[in-house]
Amino acid sequence: MNEMLAGGMEVESHTLHHAYLTKIPHDQLVQEVADSKRIIAERLGRVSRFFCYPYGLENDEVRAEVAQAGYELAFDAVGGSVHPVGKDFLRVTRVEGDDSIAALEPAVRFAGKVPPR
Numbered sequence: 001m002n003e004m005l006a007g008g009m010e011v012e013s014h015t016l017h018h019a020y021l022t023k024i025p026h027d028q029l030v031q032e033v034a035d036s037k038r039i040i041a042e043r044l045g046r047v048s049r050f051f052c053y054p055y056g057l058e059n060d061e062v063r064a065e066v067a068q069a070g071y072e073l074a075f076d077a078v079g080g081s082v083h084p085v086g087k088d089f090l091r092v093t094r095v096e097g098d099d100s101i102a103a104l105e106p107a108v109r110f111a112g113k114v115p116p117r
Contacts, residue, residue: 001044012050013037013071022057029062034069051090053077063090 005011015021015032016039024032033051040048049072053062056077066074067090074090 005044005046010050011040011044011046011048012052013040013048014052015054018054020055020057021053021062022059026061029065030068033062033065037069037071049073050075058090063088066090 001011013033013036015036017032019028019032021029021032037048037051040046047070051066051069051071051074053074053076058066058074058076063074071090073092075092
């Protein structure tokens with residue numbers, strides 16, 4: 001893991017157990033979101049800034065906990081151009097993968113809006 005980090009890769013948060021966040025009790029939701037971030041910090045010495053909702057499932061309660069935990073961006077499971085839904089940086093669509101450079105252009109433009117580490 002440290003070798004990947006040294007090579008410029010990022011390690012971000014996706015919960016502890018890949019839980020269905022919209023279907024679990026609130027205290028478990030808090031644990032899944034916050035402890036994932038805490039463990040990354042403890043083990044890798046880095047703060048996780050981004051979150052990806054397991055199965056793309058999120059709602060107001062889940063987004064509130066992601067914000068409370070201090071994440072800057074959170075990604076859903078909807079493919080397409082990378083952009084926040086409205087102005088909500090806790091509801092960002094994922095890059096839809098294919099082999100073309102053109103498919104990555106929106107992601108590159110969006111990345112310029114995210115402050116560097």
